[in-house]
Amino acid sequence: MDGHWLMYEQPQFRGKMMYMRPGEYRNFRDMGMSCQRFMSMRPNMSNTGMNMRGKITFYEEKNFQGRSYECMNDCSDMSSSLSRSQSCRVESGCFMV
Numbered sequence: 776m777d778g779h780w781l782m783y784e785q786p787q788f789r790g791k792m793m794y795m796r797p798g799e800y801r802n803f804r805d806m807g808m809s810c811q812r813f814m815s816m817r818p819n820m821s822n823t824g825m826n827m828r829g830k831i832t833f834y835e836e837k838n839f840q841g842r843s844y845e846c847m848n849d850c851s852d853m854s855s856s857l858s859r860s861q862s863c864r865v866e867s868g869c870f871m872v
Contacts, residue, residue: 780831780865782813786852794819795831797865802837804861812859817849829867833860 779797784790793813803812818829835841839862 779819780816780829781819783815784813786814786854788815788817788851790814795863795865797867799839800863800865801839802862812853814853815851816846816853817851829865832864832866834862834864835859837861839864 780795781788782793782795784792816831830845830847833844833846835843844860
């Protein structure tokens with residue numbers, strides 16, 4: 776796994792931001808987040824200087840359970856069912872969520 780994402784509490788890349796490195800995030804609350812969900816995200820390209828493709832997979836429930844949604848590009852408004860995600864896997868690329 777290689778990739779970094781920026782996650783935001785509000786749509787349109789606003790509000791509190793969290794930097795997510797490659798890995799598994801079983802429960803967003805356990806990560807010290809004040810919110811239970813993210814509303815927008817994008818790849819973090821600041822350190823690479825390249826336009827890399829990446830992939831992050833969100834899960835509806837903790838511990839990678841429930842419905843999943845794969846994202847490979849910027850997502851400026853995650854107010855659909857994706858906003859209720861409780862865990863994710865950063866699989867590749869560079870992202871800001």
